[in-house]
Amino acid sequence: MAILENISLAPYSAFGTGGTCRYFWQPESIEEIATELPRFAGTPFYLLGAGSNSLVSDTPWPGMVMQFGNLATCEETESGFICGAGVLNSDLAQRARDRSQQGAAWMYRLPGQLGATIRMNARCYGGEISQCIDQVKTVTPSGEIKTYEVTNSTRTNVFRGYKDTIFMTNQEIVVQCSIRLQPGPLEPIVSLMEKIEKDRVSKGHFDFPTCGCVFKNEYAPEVSVSSGLLLELAGSKSLHKPRARVSEKHANFIFNHNGASSEEILELSIEMRERVWSEFGVWLAYEMELLGDFPAALLKQFQEQRPPAYRHARLAEARARFQSQGGRI
Ligand SMILES: Cc1cc2nc3c(=O)[nH]c(=O)nc-3n(C[C@H](O)[C@H](O)[C@H](O)COP(=O)(O)OP(=O)(O)OC[C@H]3O[C@@H](n4cnc5c(N)ncnc54)[C@H](O)[C@@H]3O)c2cc1C
Known part of the structure; x- marks a missing residue:
């Protein structure tokens, strides 16, 4: 060791x-x-x-x-792969494509490792990690190795819903998973991966260092508008710090464009959330996670919770705009 x-x-x-x-x-x-x-x-x-x-x-x-960078083995099985927690999402998508297996293409160019992706039930482009997992291995804080069999009847015990899993609260370390895929024609797999890459590049995802969406989407029926659009309509794109700013292409992204500190980024995110609160009465939930120690005053603001105080007329306008743009969160 x-x-x-x-x-x-x-x-x-x-x-x-x-x-x-x-x-x-x-x-x-x-x-x-x-x-x-x-x-x-x-x-x-x-x-x-x-x-x-x-x-x-x-x-x-x-x-x-x-x-987990060294837990990156990816062993082929008949129906997919057994992967260490450190396997990159995008690498898995490419390995699945190379075997003409369907079910992992949505992970192409999704930054991050499988362990964390399982922990937070990441999703995009019509896919969600919960859909292709049939086993998760973890280690508990006391060193016990545990195995979760994920079947249709047990899936929601493990993957509890939108960006919510049992591993977000039970302190266990995700160390390995078994991925179940289906054989399928190569062409639709390749074409989905190309479409995803084009979309992420056109939205500027890789232009500057970022953690992607800072806030989760708010699915309450009274809202039902992507957080990105709420942030945009609330004027977040104009917010900036000397070395960090909100992306011009995606109002839910913060870019470190010039050697920012983490504190600057956190302060900026707090201002973004306040904008949406005053404009729409929606208190956005953070998707971005804090690791380590932050100043107590900032941490207190980060952790603050407010019950909704919806401004229904403004939200109705936002929903109409969202629907006119295609309307899928
Ligand atoms: C440009 C960009 C675009 C993105 N687009 C999307 C998107 O479309 N959809 C989406 O869902 N996400 C998206 N994300 C977020 C990110 O890709 C996912 O959340 C990914 O799963 C994070 O993986 P990671 O290894 O980087 O996690 P980290 O940031 O390293 O960790 C995230 C959390 O998981 C914990 N953790 C890490 N490893 C383990 C483990 N093995 N076991 C248990 N806990 C662990 C950490 O302590 C932390 O709390 C995007 C990010 C970027 C930068």
Whole structure:
């Protein structure tokens, strides 16, 4: 087991921000995690995939960061793959395409690793990770290896709904998964992947360091408008800090365009949420996660909850606009 010390986390975060951590552990196997993890009981600890849904604190983290880059084996099975938590979503999509298997193309160019993607039940382009998983292996904080069989009747126990899974609350580390795909003709797979790539590039997803959407979509019937459009109509695209700004193409994206700090990015996101609140009475929920220690005042604002105070007339206008644009969240 190799543990590195005083490692900068910025290269491991999609925003390119973040300070150092005291200890940095990239386990080589599930057994290594299960055996060694209990030794760190009491040590401040967090998990890091590819950092593409997270904001890593600027201040040095006194504890351990476990990163899954070395758990990247991808073994072919008859019906799909058995993958380590560190396999990149986009790599899986390409491997599935190479075997002409359907069900993973939606993950093409989706930043991040499978472990975190399962943890948050990521979705896009008509796909959701819950749909193609038939087993998840985890390690508990006490070092027990657990297996979740995911069948049609147990799926919702594990994947509880929109961006919500059991792993977001049970502290278990996702270490491996079994992916179930179907054989199919190559052409529609390739064409979907091309369409996805074109769409993400045209929306500027890869123009600057970013964690993608800062806020989840709000599906309450009174809202039913993408958070991106709410943010746009509330004027968020004009918001900026000296080194961070809201994307001109997608109002739910923050770009680190010039060496921003994580604190600047967090402050900007808080201003975005306030704009939507004053315009629509909708309190957006964060999709972006904070890893590490942030100043108490900022953390308090990040964690604040407000019950809805819908401004129905403004929301009706937004819904009409949303429908006229195609209207799928
Ligand atoms: C340009 C861009 C576009 C995006 N588009 C989409 C999109 O269309 N749809 C979508 O759903 N998401 C999207 N995202 C967000 C991101 O791609 C997903 O959330 C992805 O699943 C994050 O994976 P990660 O490894 O980078 O997670 P990280 O940011 O590293 O981690 C996310 C969370 O999971 C925890 N975690 C990490 N690894 C594990 C593990 N093995 N076990 C348990 N917990 C773990 C971390 O502690 C953290 O809380 C986008 C991001 C970017 C940058």
